[in-house]
Amino acid sequence: MRPLLASLPLLALLGGCSIMPRWDSLPSITGEKVLGLMTPYRVEVVQGNVLTKEMVARVKPGMPKAQVRDLLGSPLxxxxxxxxxxxxxFTIRRQGAPYQQRLVVALFDGDRLKSLEVPDDLPSEVDFVASVNTFRPSSKEPKLQLTEAEREALPPPKRSAEAAPTAAAEGPAPGRVYPPLDAKAGAGS
Structure with a gap:
């Protein structure tokens, strides 16, 4: 009888496993959402050299390797x-921006640039910044100044009864003497 009673919790535990859903029946990652609820963080991956139309336009055939390296950077x-x-x-994978991949090839004849193979979709600097900018400013800009009607609607400032008169009207406050700002001026006077 004792072995049977000792095995009851084990049997109950094993019986509970058949009630658990199978892993393949659980909701999974669909598209960009996990379990259909939240978007996981994806690490930004930027590899290679960012080259733009403006940078490539400065490179001309016949330039030495050192000058090409100065203008385009070290080749990857x-x-x-x-x-x-x-x-x-160059590749960039950034959340909220389309995946980008490009390859620029510089061919040399000895120490001089022979040709530069540039893809057709090479962006300008402005286009590249716009393509990787995932910051979306709000459409409503903050209000920085009041209109004349809003200024007139404001209540007048309250004056306290103990307000001290202005310093220009009375002169320096009695009993206040300040040391000279310059040590030399204080030594001579």
């Missing part, structure tokens, strides 16, 4: 077996 990829090719890949 240089191959020991292909010294005449520099790759400038």
């Amino acid at each position: 990829l240089t191959d020991v077996f292909h010294e005449s090719r520099w790759d400038y890949p």
Whole structure:
């Protein structure tokens, strides 16, 4: 009888497992939402060199490698077996902004730039900033000044009975003497 009583809690525990739902029947991540309720935080991933139309326009064939590096930055990829090719890949994955991926290739003949392969969708600086800007300002701007009608509707300021007269009307307050600001001026007087 004792072994049967000792096994009852174990049997009850095992019996409860059959009531639990299966993991594949639970709601899962659908699109951008977890369990259909909240959006998880996704880490921003920015890799490579940001190159814009303005930056690429300054680079001309015949420039030395050092000058190209000064204008475009160090290439992300240089191959020991292909010294005449520099790759400038760029990818950005940011929450609330579309995924971007581009590749600019600089080809050299010796130490001089032979050509620059630029993708058609290379943005200008203004377009690039607009594409990664996920800040959406509110449509309602704060009010900074009152209109004349609002100023007239304001109550007049209250004057207290103990208000001291202005310093210009009476002169310096009696009994107040201030030390000179300059030590030299105080020594001579």
